[in-house]
Amino acid sequence: MTTVEAAWVDALRARLGERVSVQPGDLTAHARDEGTPYHFAPGAVVFARSEEDVVGALAVAREYGVSVTPWGAGTSLEGAALPTPGGLSLDLSGLDTVGEVDAVGFTVTVGPGVRRVALNRRLRPHGLFFPVDPGADASVGGMAATNASGTTTVRYGGMREHVAVLRVALMDGRVLTLGSAARKSSSGYALKGLFVGSEGTLGVITSLTLRLHPLPPATASVQLAFPDVAGAVAASITLRGLGVLPERLEFVDAATIRAVNRHRARRDPEESTLWTEVAGRDRGDVDAQLALVAEAAALHGGRVVGEARTPEAASALWAARHGVYDALRAAWPGHTTRIGDVCVPLPALADTAALALRLLDDHGLTAPLVGHIGDGNLHLLMHAPPDDTDAWARIDHVLHALAAHAVAVGGTCTGEHGVGLRKRTYLRAEHGEALDVMRDMKALFDPLNLLNPGKVVGEVEVEG
Known part of the structure; x- marks a missing residue:
């Protein structure tokens, strides 16, 4: 030193x-x-x-x-x-404190280091929960910094919708309180939303007041199998058109089911698969929604292959979806992974999924296709030996083509994983001159360029 x-x-x-x-x-x-x-x-x-x-x-x-x-x-x-x-x-x-739960206003103030799973464990006795679920047991401060979303976005939205108040430390020594516990405000500029998703490039989050939701009185989950990806994608859109607003709506392709079956000794039909969870006032309300889900599936060649009405049964039913990453690592031992993440408008979803499959085929690659399909978010779980430079060059080409396509059809290069280092190259195409304004904002809040420099709006130096 x-x-x-x-x-x-x-x-x-x-x-x-x-x-x-x-x-x-x-x-x-x-x-x-x-x-x-x-x-x-x-x-x-x-x-x-x-x-x-x-x-x-x-x-x-x-x-x-x-x-x-x-x-x-x-x-x-x-x-x-x-x-x-x-x-x-x-x-x-x-910074992992959890304040007193406001059971009337449905909020709680927490430190940025609080982990998502522990928070919901604390909230459950109050009949409340924090719905944003990115899969990983992330810290809520990190989730706010990347505007995280995940499996529940289709029903509840992401972090930006669930942060009522932020305290943010700036590089110049000031600490700002942004937002309000009030349900609405027309006062001043919406600075809170600027910091949610800024990935630590503008300030450091020191506390958050989060919006909570009541635990649903009744829930049920259903697993649906389809002969092809197109049918599963179409059904996911149809059921929304029938008026079903699911708690979760998730997709994996047949190759993923095959890998999970091997890894967990399951016998799920090795077909393109949707899982959905619905909630209602009572069992009758839930039954009505499940009937509509089955109807949407049947219209596109799908069928119900599993149903769950208790937490234990739901955990077993969703095991294949939740076990994707571990199954991938087991299926290709010694491989390094990289997860593609694009989000497109729902009308472009079917073509985007088809493009992903064509790109994989054209480049001789295999990669499970999974997604938070209810909000148009698709992931490719790419993999190859770490020293296989040819494979990684092909992977880079596929992920680049998919991200460029997402931007071209009015979507985004990153639905939930953030920009970080690797998605910076797409920001000009996605945001145009607004990228220059973002850089102006960075210079205003961090004129010395000391807060997470090079990320998000930084000049591209590292390409993946």
Whole structure:
């Protein structure tokens, strides 16, 4: 460590004491995320325990010109949480307080380090839940930073719809309170929405007031099998047209079911498959919705192959969908994975799914196709040996073509995983001159370019 590097670490220690670490194990733990092959070790890690710790760390970083990258649970898939090599990784997992639940206003104030599963465990005795479910047990601060969504988006929306109030520490030392617990406001600029999805490039989230929902009185799930992908996609659109607003609506292709069957010793029909969960006032309401779901499936050659009305039965029914990632790793041991993530308008969904399958076939690749199909979000689970440069070149081509197609049809290059490092190359095509305004905003909030530099609106230096 050089004299300059030692100086800023010493300054951090003087201010934050034992919450500063340069231990090799801590540096390594903050050098990688779950979705990229990059390894960028920070020069130090600060394990913040309070808003004051965050403000103090930013003050030292500002004084010494050190880059700062917020860290939650490390579940990022596009490099958003990777530090600048030698910079500061600001670990917020210790800000994990959960305030008193407002059972009248349906809100709760939490620290950014609170994990999604633990939060819902705390909320259940109150008859409430936080619905945003990206699959991973992510921190809610990280979920807000990437505007996360997931399996429940079709019914409830993503993080932007569920953050009532944010407290955000800026690089200049100010801490802003943005938003209101009121259900609506026409006061001032909507700055809160600007920070949700900014991936730590504008400020550091120090607390969130989240909107909650009552647990549904009655729910049921159904599994539907189709002879092809097109039928499953069409049925997902038809059932929405019949007035069904499901809690979840998920899709996997036949190859995925085959892999999960092998991995979990299941016997699900190896066909394109939809799962949906519906909720209602009572069993009669749920039964009526399930009848409409079955009708939509039948119109497109589908059939009901499983049904669940208890939590235990639902867990078993959904096991194939939830087991996709583990089944993939087991099916191709030693392979590295990369997950494609595009979201398109519903009218373009069928053609996008067909294009994905054609691209895989044309390039001699196999990749399970899965999706939060109710909101037009598709994922390709690409895989290859880490040193197979030819395969990775073909994978890059497929994912690039799919992202470019999504943007061209009015969709987005990233439905929920964020921009991070790897999706920056598509932002000009997707946003046009608005990208320049985004960069102006970055310069306004972070004129020294120290907050997660190079991410989201940064110039493209690393392409995947």
